Amino acid sequence: MSNKHIVVDPITRIEGHLRIEAIIDENNTIVDAYSSSTMFRGIEEILKGRDPRDCGLLAMRICGVCTGTHYQRSIEAVEHAFGVTIPKNARLVRNLIQGSLYLHDHVVHFYHLHALDWVDITKALEADPQKTVDEAKKWAKIAGTTPWVADSAKFGEVQDRLKKFVKQGRLGIFAKGYWGNPHYKLTPEQNLLAVTHYLQALDLQRDAAKMMAIFGGKNPHPQSIVVGGVTCVQDLKNPARIGLFKELLKGFRAFIKGAYLPDIYMAGTMYADEALDGTGGGLKNYLVYGGFRLQDNGFYKSELLFPSGVVVGGKYQEFDQEKVAEDVTHAWYQGEKPLHPFEGQTIPNYTGFGKKEGGIAYLDTKGKYSWIKSPIYDDTRVEVGPLARMVVGYVKGDKRIGEYVEKFLKNGDLPAKVLYSTVGRTAARAIETELMADVMMEWVDELAKNTAAGDLSTWTEFDFDYVSKDAKGYGLEEAPRGSLGHWVKIKEGKVENYQAVVPSTWNAAPRDYKNRMGAYEASLIGTKVAKAEEPLEILRTIHSFDPCIACAVHIVDTKGKSLGEFKVNTSCSI
Ligand code: NFE
Ligand code: MG
Numbered sequence: 001m002s003n004k005h006i007v008v009d010p011i012t013r014i015e016g017h018l019r020i021e022a023i024i025d026e027n028n029t030i031v032d033a034y035s036s037s038t039m040f041r042g043i044e045e046i047l048k049g050r051d052p053r054d055c056g057l058l059a060m061r062i063c064g065v066c067t068g069t070h071y072q073r074s075i076e077a078v079e080h081a082f083g084v085t086i087p088k089n090a091r092l093v094r095n096l097i098q099g100s101l102y103l104h105d106h107v108v109h110f111y112h113l114h115a116l117d118w119v120d121i122t123k124a125l126e127a128d129p130q131k132t133v134d135e136a137k138k139w140a141k142i143a144g145t146t147p148w149v150a151d152s153a154k155f156g157e158v159q160d161r162l163k164k165f166v167k168q169g170r171l172g173i174f175a176k177g178y179w180g181n182p183h184y185k186l187t188p189e190q191n192l193l194a195v196t197h198y199l200q201a202l203d204l205q206r207d208a209a210k211m212m213a214i215f216g217g218k219n220p221h222p223q224s225i226v227v228g229g230v231t232c233v234q235d236l237k238n239p240a241r242i243g244l245f246k247e248l249l250k251g252f253r254a255f256i257k258g259a260y261l262p263d264i265y266m267a268g269t270m271y272a273d274e275a276l277d278g279t280g281g282g283l284k285n286y287l288v289y290g291g292f293r294l295q296d297n298g299f300y301k302s303e304l305l306f307p308s309g310v311v312v313g314g315k316y317q318e319f320d321q322e323k324v325a326e327d328v329t330h331a332w333y334q335g336e337k338p339l340h341p342f343e344g345q346t347i348p349n350y351t352g353f354g355k356k357e358g359g360i361a362y363l364d365t366k367g368k369y370s371w372i373k374s375p376i377y378d379d380t381r382v383e384v385g386p387l388a389r390m391v392v393g394y395v396k397g398d399k400r401i402g403e404y405v406e407k408f409l410k411n412g413d414l415p416a417k418v419l420y421s422t423v424g425r426t427a428a429r430a431i432e433t434e435l436m437a438d439v440m441m442e443w444v445d446e447l448a449k450n451t452a453a454g455d456l457s458t459w460t461e462f463d464f465d466y467v468s469k470d471a472k473g474y475g476l477e478e479a480p481r482g483s484l485g486h487w488v489k490i491k492e493g494k495v496e497n498y499q500a501v502v503p504s505t506w507n508a509a510p511r512d513y514k515n516r517m518g519a520y521e522a523s524l525i526g527t528k529v530a531k532a533e534e535p536l537e538i539l540r541t542i543h544s545f546d547p548c549i550a551c552a553v554h555i556v557d558t559k560g561k562s563l564g565e566f567k568v569n570t571s572c573s574i
Helices: 052-062 069-082 088-117 121-126 129-142 152-167 188-216 233-237 239-270 272-276 386-396 399-412 422-452 503-508 519-524 536-543
Strands: 004-008 018-024 030-037 286-288 291-293 304-306 309-312 315-317 324-327 374-377 471-479 482-491 494-501
Touching: 004 536, 018 519, 018 536, 030 519, 030 536, 052 069, 052 482, 052 494, 069 088, 069 471, 069 482, 088 188, 088 239, 088 291, 088 422, 088 536, 121 152, 121 188, 129 152, 129 188, 129 239, 152 188, 188 239, 233 239, 233 422, 239 272, 239 399, 239 422, 272 422, 286 386, 286 482, 291 471, 304 386, 309 386, 315 386, 324 494, 386 399, 386 422, 386 482, 399 422, 482 503, 494 503, 503 519, 519 536
Parallel strands: none
Antiparallel strands: 004 018, 018 030, 286 309, 291 304, 309 315, 324 374, 471 482, 482 494
């Protein structure tokens, strides 16, 4: 039997347009893989020539999923360029807005985008609701908590809803799942427990959106952040608004502890084989720009919740933004060599697809094959995201991250090596969600205390006489999916160059000038698939990164001229 060439396009349950091509050998093992963004869009180019104070409002439109994060980074890049330090209230509000995004994104990702890679929803129909209570108690106990739901009537009710749904034959978004695939490993009761939490998380996620809106003014796309600080003055003057934020946070945190973490222990245990053999581990080089300032001592001097750093080959090194570069050898852009973002270029050069066989056009993998550029750090390919944050924090000796990671491994009686896998990437996201919810309780109390003590300052006045000034700056943070940076160069008061190098650019990128794989590509190599025509394992690993392709590609042609035409094959075929 010869190798099979699989195309999964589009990858669903993500943001944007992502295509994965994989070569599977006669043992059903993935031996080669390519990641491609098939959509051309973006923002960097339209920022050129603008007033730097307007960048945030435009840059935020890069994405509505990691909503507000591009807005904040863009504003911070301009603040950095002009040396503006924001007041304490502004720092705390920005942390709380971004923290709400983490809680929202991570819970929605786990339940609504990723869970069905682990949970066979059809098997929940066979579950015994009473035994499901035992199951809920068991995993909550391991997580050191009490279960979010432990009521057989509730489980029975969910099962009835599911039965009605199936009987009507309107499976909707569940119609095309690979139900019954041998690589689904949960018991019927475990499936019912997860489906119950899935439905409850649908309701609950609204609370995280409300939290962002309390200080952000709205969600998605908050609008209370400006160069110099924040504008939510009335909300800070009103203790009831801060109190409401805390109430919503408390409720959301209870779900994280009573449902999300126990479900991660359950899935991690049932899929332990895959975690132990390192399925989906990929590059195993990790980068963190660093994020969430804990002090008010100015730019890039503060202690951070997620410390910056790089772990390559298991060894820690300091992060230096000078070593970030983007290469376009295999991306549909013009360019000769990797460029630092201050010098970065975005010149489209669409060269189309490669060979066509049996009616399917395949990517030209020897040439250019994606709209995503290839970021490189110090001539190394790296992964970013929750796993990178936990690994870098742990290896660097960060006390808080060390405690959360160790507690997680100890409670589950798991060796650290489980983290270097698809399961581990998913677990790392849950670990940091709990950490974030706990730390946000501290921040909201700090905010209440500070305002009650009479500090209502929200904005630092500064001399914006930049018309005569040339400057450059960067806004570096940790977005939910990983390291996010905006670099801005200002000349005579206008934006001269603007580049964003963001989480999904790092992870979803194609090969680079040395033909080295990006993080998605590397993570698929060596994975065994149960059935080549049901690429469940590909979805599982790709989803573990929580792809956002809108973020990864951010170009538009402002003159409206045609940049090339191509058709996207929307069938998943061999
Ligand atoms: Ni569009 Fe995003 C996050 C950013 S992914 S979701 O998190 O930046 O690149
Ligand atoms: Mg970019």
